[in-house]
Amino acid sequence: MSGFSRTEENQLLARLVKDGDKLKGLDRRLFLRQAMGALGGVAAGVAAPNVLGNSNLPPNVPSWTKSLGEGVVTHPYGMPSKYESDVVRRTVPWLTADPISSISFSPLHSLKGIITPNGLIFERYHGGVPTINPDEHRLMIHGLVERPLILTMDELRRFPSVSEIKFIECPANGGMEWRGPQMEGLQFTHGMLSCCEWTGVKLSTLLDAVGVKPEGKWVLAEGADGAAMSRSIPMDKALDDTIVVYAQNGEALRPEQGYPIRIINPGWEGNTSIKWVRRLEIGDKPWYQREETSKYTDLMPDGRAREFTWVQECNSVITSPCPENPWKIRGWYEIEGVAWSGKGKIKAVDISLDGGVSWRQAQIKGLVLSKALTRFSVMLKWEGQPLLLQSRAMDETGYVQPTLSQLRAERGDNSIYHKNSIHTWQLKEDGSVFNVQLS
Amino acid sequence: MFSSLNISTMKKCTLAAVIGATLLSTLASASNLDIGRAPTAEEIAGWDIDIRPDGKGLPPGEGSVADGEVIYEDKCAVCHGVFGEGEKRWPKLAGGFDTLTDDRPEKTVGSYWPYASTLWDYIHRTMPFPEPQSLSNNEVYATTAYVLYLNEIVDEDFVLTPDNLVLIAMPNAGNFYRDDRPDVINERCMENCKDPASIEVVQSLRGITPTDHFKEDGNDGVAYQEEIGKTADIPSLFEPAKAGLATYQQVCKACHDSGLAGAPKLGEKTNWKARIATGKETLYSHAINGFQGESGMMPAKGGQTQLTDDMVKQAVDYMVESSQ
Numbered sequence: 001m002s003g004f005s006r007t008e009e010n011q012l013l014a015r016l017v018k019d020g021d022k023l024k025g026l027d028r029r030l031f032l033r034q035a036m037g038a039l040g041g042v043a044a045g046v047a048a049p050n051v052l053g054n055s056n057l058p059p060n061v062p063s064w065t066k067s068l069g070e071g072v073v074t075h076p077y078g079m080p081s082k083y084e085s086d087v088v089r090r091t092v093p094w095l096t097a098d099p100i101s102s103i104s105f106s107p108l109h110s111l112k113g114i115i116t117p118n119g120l121i122f123e124r125y126h127g128g129v130p131t132i133n134p135d136e137h138r139l140m141i142h143g144l145v146e147r148p149l150i151l152t153m154d155e156l157r158r159f160p161s162v163s164e165i166k167f168i169e170c171p172a173n174g175g176m177e178w179r180g181p182q183m184e185g186l187q188f189t190h191g192m193l194s195c196c197e198w199t200g201v202k203l204s205t206l207l208d209a210v211g212v213k214p215e216g217k218w219v220l221a222e223g224a225d226g227a228a229m230s231r232s233i234p235m236d237k238a239l240d241d242t243i244v245v246y247a248q249n250g251e252a253l254r255p256e257q258g259y260p261i262r263i264i265n266p267g268w269e270g271n272t273s274i275k276w277v278r279r280l281e282i283g284d285k286p287w288y289q290r291e292e293t294s295k296y297t298d299l300m301p302d303g304r305a306r307e308f309t310w311v312q313e314c315n316s317v318i319t320s321p322c323p324e325n326p327w328k329i330r331g332w333y334e335i336e337g338v339a340w341s342g343k344g345k346i347k348a349v350d351i352s353l354d355g356g357v358s359w360r361q362a363q364i365k366g367l368v369l370s371k372a373l374t375r376f377s378v379m380l381k382w383e384g385q386p387l388l389l390q391s392r393a394m395d396e397t398g399y400v401q402p403t404l405s406q407l408r409a410e411r412g413d414n415s416i417y418h419k420n421s422i423h424t425w426q427l428k429e430d431g432s433v434f435n436v437q438l439s
Numbered sequence: 440m441f442s443s444l445n446i447s448t449m450k451k452c453t454l455a456a457v458i459g460a461t462l463l464s465t466l467a468s469a470s471n472l473d474i475g476r477a478p479t480a481e482e483i484a485g486w487d488i489d490i491r492p493d494g495k496g497l498p499p500g501e502g503s504v505a506d507g508e509v510i511y512e513d514k515c516a517v518c519h520g521v522f523g524e525g526e527k528r529w530p531k532l533a534g535g536f537d538t539l540t541d542d543r544p545e546k547t548v549g550s551y552w553p554y555a556s557t558l559w560d561y562i563h564r565t566m567p568f569p570e571p572q573s574l575s576n577n578e579v580y581a582t583t584a585y586v587l588y589l590n591e592i593v594d595e596d597f598v599l600t601p602d603n604l605v606l607i608a609m610p611n612a613g614n615f616y617r618d619d620r621p622d623v624i625n626e627r628c629m630e631n632c633k634d635p636a637s638i639e640v641v642q643s644l645r646g647i648t649p650t651d652h653f654k655e656d657g658n659d660g661v662a663y664q665e666e667i668g669k670t671a672d673i674p675s676l677f678e679p680a681k682a683g684l685a686t687y688q689q690v691c692k693a694c695h696d697s698g699l700a701g702a703p704k705l706g707e708k709t710n711w712k713a714r715i716a717t718g719k720e721t722l723y724s725h726a727i728n729g730f731q732g733e734s735g736m737m738p739a740k741g742g743q744t745q746l747t748d749d750m751v752k753q754a755v756d757y758m759v760e761s762s763q
Contacts, residue, residue, distance in 0.1 A: 086652050093661045094647070097518070097528035098693050101568075127565060131745045142483050147470075150478035158474050180641055184648035208469040220489055226571040226742075228564040230489060279486050287491050288554050290561040294546070297615060303539035305551075307615040324653045350627070355638045359629045388638070392627075400625040410622045414544055418620075426640060435643045 105191025127226030502581025549590025701735015
């Protein structure tokens with residue numbers, strides 16, 4: 001590169017690569033080629049092949065090895081690598097009237113293990129995310145109790161706490177597909193699902209503190225958001241495993257997850273886990289709020305409807321391969337996925353490669369916790385054959401995840417919620433994956 | 440030296456154990472932790488807003504169908520439709536009778552909701568959408584009465600009160616039953632579970648899922664929104680206005696797309712002309728600090744106080760440029 005010093009040359013090349021980073025594919029190659037040409041054509045000889053995508057690969061020593069990186073607290077709150085910018089929540093714009101009352105989906109295809117990172121937990125709210133000053137927020141517990149109580153957030157933290165890993169799922173997860181497959185990615189077929197370690201005070205502890213009167217059989221939980229979201233929770237659930245939560249995955253709740261406090265009803269439809277909770281009233285009957293009559297009731301073919309369908313029954317899905325994670329070459333792969341049940345632990349997961357004709361038991365990996373996501377896997381040497389991939393989970397009650405045909409035969413097409421059927425991915429000869437249903 | 444240190448440490452441990460045991464014995468029940476205080480009657484009354492089907496919780500007051508019509512047309516019809524038919528994807532409130540067994544059932548207040556108390560409770564706690572908990576109790580009675588009237592459940596001269604609300608029989612009451620799942624029993628078959636020849640593969644609909652993050656020919660899923668035409672000429676906007684588009688879609692659109700709460704609709708030039716004539720700074724100020732106008736109320740930052748002033752200004756720029 002005549003007329004440039006070695007240092008200048010390196011700086012220019014680095015600048016070119018950096019600018020080229022903003023472009024993709026053919027655009028990037030054209031840009032670099034033209035830029036190199038402008039520099040005098042020398043780079044086309046030795047340097048060019050390296051700059052065009054391989055300069056950091058062996059046997060070359062990568063640029064990041066020959067330089068220094070950023071110092072501590074350059075980013076006081078750390079963020080993912082810029083190369084992970086596609087790993088985000090997404091919404092389906094046409095699903096709802098307005099983003100203030102809508103839903104976003106977790107990128108299940110990019111997640112590992114059983115914990116959903118705090119920035120990727122699916123969102124569902126009906127009046128937007130309130131900006132609550134914790135110093136001005138209170139939890140009030142009243143109604144059929146001996147000692148009504150109002151707590152500051154500091155006072156709530158003085159009660160003994162628990163930390164529990166539990167999934168949370170919207171009962172409408174998969175609900176767009178009762179009539180047929182229509183979402184082209186795992187994020188949208190199953191992404192109303194996340195799993196966290198939740199820290200807070202068991203509701204039973206607080207109910208002990210206020211002294212529930214014998215006639216107190218229900219708890220109304222109510223949010224402080226613009227929807228004042230409210231649900232009736234029966235006393236046996238409240239005394240069993242409901243938690244008033246202030247932290248998730250080790251840090252304070254995120255605003256969209258209920259900051260400063262929310263309820264978690266483990267294993268139950270997400271809507272009962274009231275966010276931004278401000279009030280718990282104890283009563284002798286349910287309240288029949290809008291979210292337990294107009295919504296979150298399951299319309300059956302005879303025109304009647306199930307109410308208080310709280311439990312999220314046993315479910316599973318393969319997360320790799322999936323439409324977002326195709327198999328690009330032949331060879332060995334790990335078929336992997338998640339299973340979960342609102343009734344307890346996952347007992348077994350089976351995988352079918354032929355659309356449910358035959359099944360083999362998958363390996364369960366890592367922690368197996370009650371009402372938490374559980375990982376399963378099977379190794380497969382793929383020779384390019386087409387597959388109809390399915391997973392079928394069984395929980396510790398012996399309940400086996402049903403087929404969609406079985407659910408439809410019982411419930412018809414219009415019950416919206418609680419579609420936990422066996423899911424099918426069609427893997428084609430070229431390794432691409434499609435969301436399909438089998439009739 | 441080591442031994443004395445150990446003894447000292449042991450003493451501390453023993454002491455700590457004794458104190459711990461004392462505390463633990465009193466911790467057996469949370470009822471005597473004595474954390475927090477009792478709320479005052481006034482504090483409870485201010486927050487205790489829930490209403491039950493038996494009328495528990497209903498405050499004194501009343502409202503007529505006639506009064507409700509005025510409120511409904513002013514604050515509700517823009518989303519729910521003049522006849523409760525529902526605009527765009529906002530909920531349909533009226534009609535749909537005898538459709539619950541149809542292929543496409545219409546679940547409305549009249550055709551589906553089991554209790555009138557739920558309607559009162561919901562309007563009171565969160566309606567109208569951009570101004571939750573802004574209606575007086577009498578306005579809630581009146582609006583509830585009008586929605587019942589739209590469903591032909593009460594007559595046009597009806598006046599709703601706490602006493603007669605609990606007597607209203609909703610058409611679909613009695614058609615709900617408690618969860619009886621598990622309703623489907625699947626067997627854990629391992630071999631020859633079905634005839635391979637019986638398998639038919641139903642393909643997914645194409646083009647309605649946002650797929651541009653993993654497909655070369657993907658789309659953003661927005662094409663299914665009816666509003667798409669309004670933002671089609673983005674290239675003509677100045678940079679701040681383009682930046683404001685995101686804020687508009689997240690926050691402002693709720694009212695300014697539909698004209699809710701008297702908001703000037705995006706793109707309606709006649710409605711915007713006089714407003715634009717007051718100058719950008721005035722519009723910025725009204726949007727950031729809130730403003731009570733003749734046709735409606737602009738909440739400060741649209742009620743989204745976490746927005747920066749610049750984000751609000753950019754959204755104003757976007758709306759002005761799209762409406763002149």
